[in-house]
Each structure stands twice: as C-alpha cells, then as structure tokens.
Amino acid sequence: MEFDLSKLVRENIKGLLPYSSARGEFGGDAEIFLDANENAFGSPLSADYSRYPDPLQTLIKGKLANAVGVSAANIFVGNGSDEAIDLLIRIFCRPGIDNILICPPTYGMYEVSANINDIKVKRADLCLDYELDLESIGNTIDEATKLIFLCSPNNPTGNSLKRNSILKIAELFCGIVIVDEAYVHFSERESLIPEIKTHPNIVVLQTFSKAWGLAGLRVGKAFANAPVIDLMNRVKPPYNVSHIAQKMILEAFENRSVVEARIAEIVKMRGELAGSLAELSFVDTVYPSEANFLLVKMTNPNKIYDLLLIENIVVRNRSTITLCEGCLRITIGTPDENATLIKALRKYEKGFVH
Numbered sequence: 001m002e003f004d005l006s007k008l009v010r011e012n013i014k015g016l017l018p019y020s021s022a023r024g025e026f027g028g029d030a031e032i033f034l035d036a037n038e039n040a041f042g043s044p045l046s047a048d049y050s051r052y053p054d055p056l057q058t059l060i061k062g063k064l065a066n067a068v069g070v071s072a073a074n075i076f077v078g079n080g081s082d083e084a085i086d087l088l089i090r091i092f093c094r095p096g097i098d099n100i101l102i103c104p105p106t107y108g109m110y111e112v113s114a115n116i117n118d119i120k121v122k123r124a125d126l127c128l129d130y131e132l133d134l135e136s137i138g139n140t141i142d143e144a145t146k147l148i149f150l151c152s153p154n155n156p157t158g159n160s161l162k163r164n165s166i167l168k169i170a171e172l173f174c175g176i177v178i179v180d181e182a183y184v185h186f187s188e189r190e191s192l193i194p195e196i197k198t199h200p201n202i203v204v205l206q207t208f209s210k211a212w213g214l215a216g217l218r219v220g221k222a223f224a225n226a227p228v229i230d231l232m233n234r235v236k237p238p239y240n241v242s243h244i245a246q247k248m249i250l251e252a253f254e255n256r257s258v259v260e261a262r263i264a265e266i267v268k269m270r271g272e273l274a275g276s277l278a279e280l281s282f283v284d285t286v287y288p289s290e291a292n293f294l295l296v297k298m299t300n301p302n303k304i305y306d307l308l309l310i311e312n313i314v315v316r317n318r319s320t321i322t323l324c325e326g327c328l329r330i331t332i333g334t335p336d337e338n339a340t341l342i343k344a345l346r347k348y349e350k351g352f353v354h
C-alpha cells in the first residue's frame with residue numbers, strides 16, 4: 001500500500017474550517033489595531049504584552065529554516081513537543097477505533113496522549129540491546145495503526161536507533177512515523193530532518209527544552225512535509241506560543257555559541273560521570289548514552305534512590321519499567337552537582353560494604 005495523506009487524516013479534520021484569528025486575518029502593518037479586542041492601554045508591567053503573538057511564529061521559523069536547511073512551510077512550532085505529539089494523535093487517530101505503536105522502554109507522553117484521546121496503544125518492545133525489533137513491529141501493527149513513535153536518542157535508554165531501521169519502517173509503513181529527536185544535539189549522529197524531503201510520512205520532533213536549556217519557555221518544533229505541517233497549524237490553538245516565549249527564543253538564537261559550548265561540556269561530563277559511576281561496586285552497567293542522561297543498572301536501586309533523596313538529590317527511578325529493571329536514570333548536572341552525587345554514592349558504598 002502507498003502512503004496517501006488524505007486517506008490517513010480523520011474526516012472531521014480534513015473538512016475543518018480553522019479558527020480565523022484577528023492576527024491571522026490581518027498580519028500586515030497598520031497604526032491602529034482595533035481588531036482583536038486587546039487592551040490598547042497596555043500591560044500592568046514594565047514590558048508590554050497587551051497584543052496577541054504571531055500565530056505562525058514567522059521569525060522563529062525563519063531562523064530555524066536557515067539553520068536546518070528546510071523551508072518555513074516544513075516547520076511547526078508548538079507549546080513544547082508535547083503539543084506536537086498530541087496534535088498528531090488528534091489529526092490522524094479516530095478515538096475508540098485507531099491505534100498507535102510505541103517501542104518500550106520509551107518516553108511516556110506518547111502513551112498518555114493516546115490514552116487522553118481514547119486511542120489504543122500497541123507495543124513492540126525494543127530488543128535487549130535497545131535496538132528496534134523490526135520483526136515485532138511488523139507483526140504488531142494492523143490496518144488501524146496510524147502512527148509509529150520512535151525516539152532517537154531514546155529516553156530512558158540513551159542510545160540512538162539505527163538510521164536504516166527507522167528509514168525501513170518509514171518505507172514499509174503507510175502511516176506516519178514520528179522520530180522524536182529531543183536529545184539529538186547531544187549525539188554525534190545526523191538528524192533525520194533531511195529525510196523529510198524524500199519521505200512524506202516522516203515527522204521529526206525536536207525541542208528547545210534540552211540542549212537549548214529553555215524547558216521553562218515550553219517551545220518545541222516539528223519538521224515534516226508541508227501538507228502535514230499545514231494540518232498541524234490548522235488544528236493547533238491559534239496563539240499556541242506566547243509572545244514572551246517567541247521573544248526569548250529569538251534572543252537565544254543570538255547566543256548559539258553558548259548553547260554549543262554547553263552541549264560540548266555536557267557531553268564531556270557524561271563520559272566522566274559514566275566512568276565514576278562504573279567504578280562503584282553496586283553498579284552493574286552504565287549504558288552508553290548519546291543524550292544528557294545516563295541509564296545505570298545497579299543492585300538495590302530503590303534503596304539508592306531513597307538514600308539520594310536524603311542527600312537532597314533526586315534522580316529518576318526507572319526500575320519498574322520494561323527492560324529497565326534495576327535502573328535509575330541520572331541527568332548530567334554541573335561539575336559540582338555531579339561531584340556531590342558521586343560523593344553521596346561513595347558514602348553509600350562504604351556503608352554497604354561494612
């Protein structure tokens with residue numbers, strides 16, 4: 001079967017007349033704007049936020065298009081990549097009828113978003129080496145499977161998925177393949193964004209929350225063929241990214257060298273922290289990571305999790321998750337934070353030995 005976008009989209013979305021916002025209808029320059037029921041007297045703040053923001057984030061898309069080498073029509077900007085995940089589910093999946101496929105262990109939002117929308121979740125677990133199980137994926141999808149979510153580098157395992165496996169899935173599957181690259185900036189691998197030119201069913205998600213250090217602004221991005229992006233724009237709330245978030249993102253683009261330097265530093269410390277963790281007697285495996293965290297298998301993860309809390313350090317307990325038995329997920333911190341973590345773990349190690 002061939003990929004056919006118009007067959008894949010829900011009927012109600014295909015015929016949707018989107019909300020026409022004031023700023024969407026008239027985006028030009030004028031002196032007096034009396035079209036959006038804003039407050040012409042301004043904000044009770046030192047800066048003015050009285051006007052609605054650009055609904056299509058034109059300036060940000062211009063910067064991204066330049067940086068990434070695609071056109072603005074290939075870019076969606078949203079309230080975190082979580083908004084893109086939810087939109088894709090709502091555009092393509094009929095509640096109570098369709099399903100999505102995920103490859104556990106992976107990011108939790110795909111399943112939560114599906115559950116909220118009454119969409120069934122099918123699972124094809126990763127192999128023991130955390131690579132995709134192509135055979136299991138092929139056996140698990142059915143004609144109601146609309147979306148396959150792949151996360152690369154994967155959260156919480158930290159590894160990138162094989163590019164060829166992802167492309168093979170995109171070529172054989174006639175639904176949408178979403179490649180979540182939230183951590184790609186910490187990896188040596190190339191992004192799959194260039195593949196959207198030859199694969200009309202690939203959507204690549206990235207975010208400003210991790211490598212860019214802007215999680216609090218809530219800005220994520222999706223890259224895909226223009227018709228898919230157009231659907232996302234039609235379904236999203238008209239003003240989904242606030243004025244202040246857009247302004248701060250543009251400012252961050254001016255400081256890209258800081259971002260690059262911090263990525264390099266985090267990658268370096270990832271190696272150092274992995275080394276220190278591996279030396280601890282109770283640590284069984286520090287999995288190779290291409291992200292800004294380490295998945296660490298150990299004896300007694302729950303006890304260590306609690307001990308770290310007493311030391312005022314909180315990590316993520318993943319020990320009950322499929323294929324992550326015994327594992328904690330630890331984000332790379334500052335050099336001081338990493339040193340404090342290792343000190344706390346050595347303290348535990350001594351108490352444990354005696």
Ligand SMILES: *Cc1c(COP(=O)(O)O)cnc(C)c1O
Nearest residue numbers: 080081082107155182207209220
């Ligand atoms: C952190 C993370 C995101 C980011 O979500 P935002 O809504 O953009 O903050 C997306 N995907 C994965 C796998 C993540 O770990």
